[in-house]
Amino acid sequence: MPNSRMLTLQQSTRFFFKMLFWLPVTVFSLLLIYNTVPYFSFSKNFSFIEERSLLFENGVYHSSFYIHIFAGAFCILTALVQLSRIVLKKAKAIHRWSGRVYVFVVLFLGAPTGLYLSFFAKGSIWERSLFMFMASFWFISTFYGLTTILKKNVLAHKVWMIRSYAMTMTAVTFRVYHIVFYLLGWDHLKNYELSLWISVLGNMLIAEWIIYRKSKSYLQTFSTS
Amino acid sequence: MVGASIYGFVDYSKTKHNKRFSNLYRETETKEQAVVQPAIAEEEQSVSESKTEIPGVKKEAAKNGNVSKPAIVKKPVKQKIQKPRKISYKSFSRAPLREDVIEKTIKVEPVKKESVKTKEQ
Numbered sequence: 001m002p003n004s005r006m007l008t009l010q011q012s013t014r015f016f017f018k019m020l021f022w023l024p025v026t027v028f029s030l031l032l033i034y035n036t037v038p039y040f041s042f043s044k045n046f047s048f049i050e051e052r053s054l055l056f057e058n059g060v061y062h063s064s065f066y067i068h069i070f071a072g073a074f075c076i077l078t079a080l081v082q083l084s085r086i087v088l089k090k091a092k093a094i095h096r097w098s099g100r101v102y103v104f105v106v107l108f109l110g111a112p113t114g115l116y117l118s119f120f121a122k123g124s125i126w127e128r129s130l131f132m133f134m135a136s137f138w139f140i141s142t143f144y145g146l147t148t149i150l151k152k153n154v155l156a157h158k159v160w161m162i163r164s165y166a167m168t169m170t171a172v173t174f175r176v177y178h179i180v181f182y183l184l185g186w187d188h189l190k191n192y193e194l195s196l197w198i199s200v201l202g203n204m205l206i207a208e209w210i211i212y213r214k215s216k217s218y219l220q221t222f223s224t225s
Numbered sequence: 226m227v228g229a230s231i232y233g234f235v236d237y238s239k240t241k242h243n244k245r246f247s248n249l250y251r252e253t254e255t256k257e258q259a260v261v262q263p264a265i266a267e268e269e270q271s272v273s274e275s276k277t278e279i280p281g282v283k284k285e286a287a288k289n290g291n292v293s294k295p296a297i298v299k300k301p302v303k304q305k306i307q308k309p310r311k312i313s314y315k316s317f318s319r320a321p322l323r324e325d326v327i328e329k330t331i332k333v334e335p336v337k338k339e340s341v342k343t344k345e346q
Contacts, residue, residue: 031317054245060236112229119237122250132230139226175317183312189250 028172029076036073039066055120064113071110075168078102083165103146106164111139123193134200138167155218159211166207174199 039046044056055061078098081087087094118131145160177195186194240246 028317031314035315035317052249054243054249055240058236058240060232112226115226115229116233116236119233120240136226179312179316182316 025169025172026080028176029080029169032172032175033073033077036069039069042066052120061117061120064116067109068113068117071105071113072168072171074105075102075110076172078105079165079168082161099149103142106138106142106168107146111135111142114138123189123196127193127196130196130200134167134170138164141167155215158214162207162211162214163204166203170199170203173203177202 044050044053049056056065078101081098082095082102112135114135115132118128118135121128121131141160141163145157145164148156148160174195177198178191181191181195
């Protein structure tokens with residue numbers, strides 16, 4: 001049986017690694033939201049909009065873009081609240097209500113507009129297909145997250161919501177990789193394409209690893225009981 | 226989702242025939258080439274000028290002792306000023322991270338043409 005010192009050491013190590021994960025996630029998420037806010041001035045003086053000036057002439061593309069960035073920023077922010085243990089333990093009502101809003105925003109705003117925008121995305125047919133996959137998987141994982149909790153299956157709900165969050169966070173991780181490769185002096189298009197693939201596949205792998213770790217500890221509860 | 230995919234596909238089918246759309250993301254690459262091209266053209270022009278000699282004129286100039294040396298062409302130097310790539314909190318946005326660098330790196334010196342008189346009358 002481990003003594004109290006060992007337990008304290010284990011707890012502090014666990015806390016350190018959690019902070020190592022959550023601190024950059026929170027900082028980068030808030031930074032992305034902060035940089036998204038100026039877009040709601042609806043000015044066209046952004047290089048992202050200037051580059052796609054032709055597409056922005058189309059009213060559907062124009063409105064889809066603004067709905068999508070609003071949905072993305074909103075989901076990134078609410079996901080931070082959703083995954084907080086403090087909120088889960090002490091304020092379940094907040095978790096439920098922000099969860100409902102998150103699901104609504106993803107299913108009716110974020111994913112459909114993302115799917116529409118993916119047809120016009122930068123890159124080759126493969127990158128466009130990847131964007132389509134992202135939008136579809138974001139929708140499916142969130143939808144399953146909703147149906148499982150309605151059936152009171154908490155574990156499956158957690159699993160699907162982790163997958164949904166992984167898709168939400170591709171916006172953040174993409175920019176991290178993009179900046180890293182930019183500093184390494186990579187060509188823009190190559191950097192863009194690779195950052196995109198790594199962010200999507202990397203996030204999915206990290207999500208599956210977290211799910212595996214969580215389910216492992218869950219399965220261990222059967223053997224001890 | 227079905228509606229978005231159908232609408233997206235229909236809109237894409239309409240737009241993909243547009244030339245501006247097919248060149249949409251290539252535009253910045255062509256701009257980069259356009260910056261370099263005039264300098265190269267200038268060089269070619271100056272070289273061709275130095276090569277074109279009219280035989281009658283040259284003989285006459287030799288008689289007078291006023292021989293001009295062939296034009297010395299200084300090749301344009303493409304100085305790539307690789308400024309250190311800096312990032313700020315604003316880099317963490319949707320804006321592409323490339324354009325600033327392209328503008329800063331390409332610098333072409335103007336072509337100078339020199340002709341030297343060997344003997345004056």
